[in-house]
Amino acid sequence: DGGITQSPKYLFRKEGQNVTLSCEQNLNHDAMYWYRQDPGQGLRLIYYSQIVNDFQKGDIAEGYSVSREKKESFPLTVTSAQKNPTAFYLCASSLKPGLPSYEQYFGPGTRLTVT
Amino acid sequence: GDSVTQMEGPVTLSEEAFLTINCTYTATGYPSLFWYVQYPGEGLQLLLKATKADDKGSNKGFEATYRKETTSFHLEKGSVQVSDSAVYFCALKEGGGADGLTFGKGTHLIIQP
Numbered sequence: 001d002g003g004i005t006q007s008p009k010y011l012f013r014k015e016g017q018n019v020t021l022s023c024e025q026n027l028n029h030d031a032m033y034w035y036r037q038d039p040g041q042g043l044r045l046i047y048y049s050q051i052v053n054d055f056q057k058g059d060i061a062e063g064y065s066v067s068r069e070k071k072e073s074f075p076l077t078v079t080s081a082q083k084n085p086t087a088f089y090l091c092a093s094s095l096k097p098g099l100p101s102y103e104q105y106f107g108p109g110t111r112l113t114v115t
Numbered sequence: 116g117d118s119v120t121q122m123e124g125p126v127t128l129s130e131e132a133f134l135t136i137n138c139t140y141t142a143t144g145y146p147s148l149f150w151y152v153q154y155p156g157e158g159l160q161l162l163l164k165a166t167k168a169d170d171k172g173s174n175k176g177f178e179a180t181y182r183k184e185t186t187s188f189h190l191e192k193g194s195v196q197v198s199d200s201a202v203y204f205c206a207l208k209e210g211g212g213a214d215g216l217t218f219g220k221g222t223h224l225i226i227q228p
Contacts, residue, residue, distance in 0.1 A: 004158075006158075031213055033215050035215065040220065040221075041220055041221075042119070042204060042218035042219050042220045042221055043159075043204070043216075043218045044218075045214065045215035045216075048213060048214055048215055050213040056213070056214070058214065058215060090158055090159065092159075092215075097212075097213030098212070098213060101147045101164070101166040101208075103149060103161045103164055104161075104215070104216060105161070106151075106158035106159040106160070107158050108157055108158045109156075109157065109158045111156075
């Protein structure tokens with residue numbers, strides 16, 4: 001089945017450590033996205049990528065980094081510079097990023113807890 | 116900039132009740148509009164969408180009509196079930212850019228048997 005996988009589902013880290021969240025899609029989508037979700041909040045865009053080896057900052061990119069070396073993969077690194085990293089992280093993809101009618105498909109999410 | 120406003124939750128209804136979740140938006144152009152649903156501990160699933168004014172999106176008994184004159188996209192269902200309990204997000208996507216969706220804060224719906 002085609003879809004988006006995120007691993008792990010739950011992740012625990014100590015403060016000061018960098019951590020990388022995995023996102024893989026087999027939908028052959030061009031664009032991929034990372035969102036952060038906090039309790040009672042909507043989703044906020046961290047980074048997005050239209051094509052391989054290209055990515056753009058979203059609304060809350062500070063303290064995060066990404067790479068897009070393969071079309072299928074878009075890992076997110078939460079660095080020690082991110083002040084409040086504990087959150088639910090959602091990866092998404094869409095077929096044609098330039099067309100607004102194209103919906104985004106979401107992975108199951110990774111819940112990161114930093115203590 | 117673009118924004119989406121949803122009614123605050125939680126919204127608690129009895130099974131078989133009529134559901135309306137209000138959503139209004141602010142955008143400079145002509146966005147596409149979406150409703151997503153999130154079940155506990157999961158990612159978001161697209162529920163329905165509309166891409167131009169007066170379009171009606173529908174799926175699984177849910178409907179929403181794109182009203183440009185009132186900048187609204189209210190979600191409705193005639194008879195809710197316990198299994199509809201979830202968080203519902205209204206979202207918009209404007210223009211041809213590759214940036215992400217703009218989401219509302221979500222409405223938590225609780226259906227009691």
